[in-house]
């Protein structure tokens with residue numbers, strides 16, 4: 001409550017009108033504070049937060065639901081009307097995208113009661129809550145996958161793509177979701193019961209160029225391990241494993257009969273002190289299940305565990321690696337009747353009933369493997385319609401859902417067939433170019449073009465605009481920590497058509513390179529420093545964060561107190577967006593003069609935002625390194641909604657300083 005009250009005092013003192021204020025002739029930015037006190041939040045601003053690093057309520061170093069609840073005033077002050085939570089379900093990773101139970105919450109984050117409390121508290125402030133939902137894959141640790149591995153007859157075997165011959169199964173369309181065989185997507189899995197308890201006879205034959213192990217079930221007397229240290233042949237067996245020395249029974253022939261209790265199988269070793277130098281002999285890749293009585297060819301090259309039992313060595317498909325098996329929904333025509341689809345909707349229904357307002361859907365272009373095919377949009381429509389029906393039980397409006405389709409705008413467009421909103425990755429691609437190249441004149445037309453493409457598929461398509469997210473190198477790194485450019489990036493985001501997302505830490509100027517850029521994913525997922533670093537939720541990052549960044553100066557407390565901070569610019573522009581209908585819900589149209597045909601003022605980006613109620617705003621950004629003087633005889637310049645940097649108005653002329661921006665109500 002303290003923080004919101006603080007903001008209200010600051011802004012209430014400076015508020016004039018609902019949407020704008022008459023600019024002072026001097027044109028300094030002190031007139032730019034927008035009308036926070038109106039309390040309106042029509043700008044559809046969502047905050048993306050990582051539960052594990054946002055706010056920690058119980059000092060265990062892990063962010064949690066109560067922590068988020070305790071910071072709702074901050075989010076409210078930031079003008080946020082929705083939050084997207086990183087995956088809240090149990091998982092084996094720190095980031096949560098390998099879900100092991102879609103109907104439960106990760107106990108590290110709190111209880112269901114804590115989650116309900118967060119929902120209620122958020123709703124009381126007009127903040128919706130979106131859950132991250134992972135439809136492409138489960139975690140390898142999900143009980144469904146454990147079931148699937150039990151046998152090919154297990155009903156859940158078909159919930160995944162599991163095969164002993166993937167290339168053939170794909171070619172014969174046994175897996176309708178998959179369009180091609182890519183070996184790097186297929187990972188080893190053993191299907192069936194493995195292990196053995198009983199008496200076995202082992203015979204290792206090293207006499208020829210092909211070395212073999214033959215194992216047979218035996219009723220002969222069991223032998224104690226050989227104690228003759230001159231014999232260098234061992235079985236590695238059991239759990240925990242132990243080395244058993246064999247008996248030499250011929251020229252390069254070794255044998256032993258022994259009682260076995262191994263939950264997996266055996267390896268052959270020529271040393272009991274070293275695993276190196278080719279001393280480990282196992283099964284060749286893909287042929288690791290031993291049949292009793294039949295010689296198994298041994299291999300030192302990537303030697304696999306030799307497994308006993310009725311198991312089969314197979315492969316499963318996981319587009320994101322061996323810890324995330326992709327779900328098999330079958331042919332898209334019948335996807336919504338598939339068992340995993342139904343199971344996932346039961347879980348989604350639980351959260352919808354609890355009060356969750358929508359979902360952010362992860363990696364949706366990977367669900368069906370043809371990224372540009374018809375299947376994914378069709379699948380998503382089935383998913384959306386199913387969830388929407390559940391949502392309508394308690395709501396008159398439609399459920400919100402946004403898809404992560406990490407592609408160019410033209411490739412994203414077809415996905416609007418299935419979903420009301422998709423992230424617009426091209427927004428940042430274009431904006432970073434604009435800011436780096438100091439060339440703004442193409443920006444508006446580029447965005448308008450994207451929106452036309454979306455509208456051809458869905459008339460009310462929502463572009464979810466953003467700078468960077470948890471999978472990308474931070475905006476501040478890309479913009480060389482240039483604070484003016486970072487401020488202007490915020491101004492662009494809040495003045496363009498769409499529904500903007502602010503990613504945790506972006507409003508504070510966090511930097512960091514992700515793993516595709518020579519860094520680590522953790523580096524772009526750093527905790528919020530509310531006041532002091534010691535209270536930040538760092539534990540899940542296991543030390544992978546930048547202490548030169550996480551200091552008192554970058555903290556929320558410090559930036560709230562500093563009227564020149566990036567955070568203050570976010571406050572100003574989010575509040576402008578929220579209180580000005582034209583900015584909040586307007587459609588973009590190009591300015592007739594300052595657009596891509598303007599060769600004189602290429603640094604200027606200009607457009608109108610026009611709301612459905614007819615209200616209109618003129619948006620001006622000068623991304624140049626020097627001032628731009630704009631002649632705008634046909635525009636109204638008396639009512640400024642918000643500005644950044646140096647803005648001077650004189651008659652029909654506006655002078656915008658370097659990296660300066662302004663919005664004029666028309």
Ligand SMILES: [Ca+2]
Pocket residue numbers: 056057058059060061062063064108
């Ligand atoms: Ca905690």
Ligand SMILES: [Ca+2]
Pocket residue numbers: 136319326327366367368369
């Ligand atoms: Ca998939």
